[in-house]
Amino acid sequence: MASTPTEHLSTTSTFPTRQRPIPYSAAIGQHTSLSSILPPLIFGTATFNHQYNSDPFALDTAGLVTSALTHGIRAFDTSPYYGPSEELLGAALATPFVRETFPRPSYFILTKVGRISADTFDYSASWVRRSISRSLERLHTDYLDLVYCHDVEFVSPSEALEAVRELRRIRDEEGKIRYIGISGYPIDVLGDMAELVLRETGEPIDAVQSYANFTLQNQSLASVRGIQRLRNAGVEVVPNASPLGMGLLRRQGVPVGSLGDFHPAPKELRAAVREASNFCDRHGEKLEVIALRWALETWIESGASCGSKGDPASGLPWTRESNDDVGGAKLGVSVIGVSNSAELEKTMLVWRSILDGLEGGENTAVQAGRWYRAWEWSRNRKAAVRMLAEEVQEILGSWFGYAWASPDEGFVNQRQKEPSSEEANAPWLTPAASPEATPLEGGELEEKSLPLR
Incomplete structure (x- = not known):
């Protein structure tokens, strides 16, 4: 696997020796505001998992992470639930080149x-401590910037509150955590939990990550019961994950890895998405490109009230950009995921173009020696994407705004006992021991690209 980046023709600077730290300070009862330093584009590593790829170990994860860093990405989202994701990300961040050039x-x-498997959750204080210790080891770090309680809708409010309290104890007494959040799918549950934490502890949750709730198909995160309610509960940052609805909004359909078709979208919704994809094809566009750009570009504004002024990724190799370079306002935070270098390159091109269209983008492009009409092109592209997005939503019809159940009716947490050390640290299956990938209708295996949760 490649562990160092390839110099691009557009690069004008030499390789820097060390990148500067993200400013952070902490004192008793006070620390740097998350919304002042969290990067607005986060690299999600759920793709480093058997759900999205038949063999995550075959991915060039070291090359992907290194290339992401050189293009300005400064935040990586993972989870113990994402199979070998933590270990693969940790190994990528531990290469000599990354350690020297990008200090922790x-x-x-x-x-x-909290989430152990599809039907197993443990939010107890003892498991939280164990999970944090394991994550620190896997990620080769002595602290974690932000830790979420994973998919809070699957446990009781009291269980989630216990986990939040323990995470805060670890933050305050051990210094191994800087910020604490919750994540999940149902908007109402996230709002209930954020309000409960504030009411019971007197301290708001730092971040709430929602997934698949601000896409071309479902925009409930931008509603009053979404981001406005969370803001009222004191939540500082609301990242929007899975802008493609866990891979639903793609020409190829939902991703199918070695664990089979896990996606909860019903067949009727999938059929409507295929019709929308055909419409995009007729206009020379890919559904996933329209969906990705629309979600990233629109959330920058719609999510700004719970956004961040952290440095945005420039999208260009070895080119740093500050929030002031693109207008100085808060930007809604998004989480994107890719599986290969081509996807990363395309995503960063889209992101760069979006930044060029922001206030200050025109001057930034000119000063950087890029196309003097980059701002104009970006604004025109935004209008074209919006037109196609509106038609896609009309094609979706009654499926626009649909949210699947999470958890399914009758869900029972299978957590019965404290796992043994061997069970807790059991290695993830390699492809030789994993189920075969499930073919799609027509007999072809699913091509993996641009999910993500």
Whole structure:
């Protein structure tokens, strides 16, 4: 696997020796505001998992992470639930080149606790401690920037509150955590939990990550019961994950890894998405490109009230950009995921173009020696994407705004006992021991690209 980046023709600077740290300070009862330093574009590593790829160990994860860093990405989201993701990300961040060029304080690591498997959750204080210790070891770090309680809708409010309290104890007494959040799918549950934490502890939760709730298909995160309610509960940052609805909004359909078709979207919704994809094809576009750009570009504004002024990724190799370079306002935070270098390159091109269209983008492009009409092109592209997005939503019809159940009716947490040390640290299956990938209708295996949760 490649562990060092390839110099691009557009690069004008030499390789820097060390990147500067993200400014952070902490005192008793006070620390740097998360919304002042969290990067607005986060690299999600759920793709480093058997759900999205038949063999995550075959991915060039070291090359992907290194390339992401050189293009300005300074935050990585993972979870113990994402199969070998923590270990693969940790190994990528531990290569000699990354350690020397990107010191640990120069990027964020976000992970999670509580979800063990599809039907097993443990939010107890003892498991939280164990999970944090394991994550620190896997990620080769002595602190975690942000830790979420993973998928809070699957446990009781009291269980989630216990986990939050323990995470805060670890933050205050051990210094191994800087910020604490919750994540999940149902908007109402996230709002209930954020309000409960504030009411019971007197301290708001730092971040709430929602997934698949601000996409071309479902925009409930931007509603009054979404981001406005969370803001009223004192939540500082609301990252929007899975802008493609866990891979639903793609020409190829939902991703199918070695664990089979896990996606909860019903067949009727999938059929409507295929019709929308065909519409995009007729206009020379890919559904996933329209969906990705629309979600990233629109959330920058819609999510700004719970956004961040952290440095955005420039999208260009070895080119740093500050929030002031793109207008100085808060930007809604998004989480994107890729499986290969081509996807990363395309995503960063889209992101760069979006930044060019922001206030200050025109001057930034000119000063950087890029196309003097980059701002104009970005604004025109935004209008074109919006037109196609509106038609896609009309094609989706009654499926626009649909949210699947999470958890399914009758769900029972299978957590019965404290796992043994061997069970807790059991290695993840390699492809030789994993189920075969499930073929799609027509007999072809699913091509993996651009999910993500």
